[in-house]
Amino acid sequence: MNGRELSFKKKLSSTDVNRNLEIPRSRARHLPAGNQTMRVLEQNGRPWLLKCSRRRGGRRYLTDQWRDFVRTVTPRKGDILRFYYSAADVFRLDPLAL
Numbered sequence: 001m002n003g004r005e006l007s008f009k010k011k012l013s014s015t016d017v018n019r020n021l022e023i024p025r026s027r028a029r030h031l032p033a034g035n036q037t038m039r040v041l042e043q044n045g046r047p048w049l050l051k052c053s054r055r056r057g058g059r060r061y062l063t064d065q066w067r068d069f070v071r072t073v074t075p076r077k078g079d080i081l082r083f084y085y086s087a088a089d090v091f092r093l094d095p096l097a098l
Helices: 014-018 066-073
Strands: 005-011 021-023 036-041 047-054 060-064 080-086 090-095
Touching: 005 021, 014 021, 047 066, 060 066
Parallel strands: 036 090
Antiparallel strands: 005 080, 021 060, 036 047, 047 060, 080 090
């Protein structure tokens, strides 16, 4: 798919929309190690710097600019987001229901 590989997809919960996005443990690929920032481009090309944080028990979350992203793009509970990994550690975001 245009040099991209699906990293993960997520059907948003109310916690994802109101706090931080929890990344599904299974099937998540190409995520940065530890607590590092990942560059995410939304479908119109706007970049977001989202911190990929690891918490107790190995759970991973998108933090930092995630709340700004939610306020700007306005995803809702039940929307499905797909994160694709592309070259140079850049992720592209394709929303299905926005």
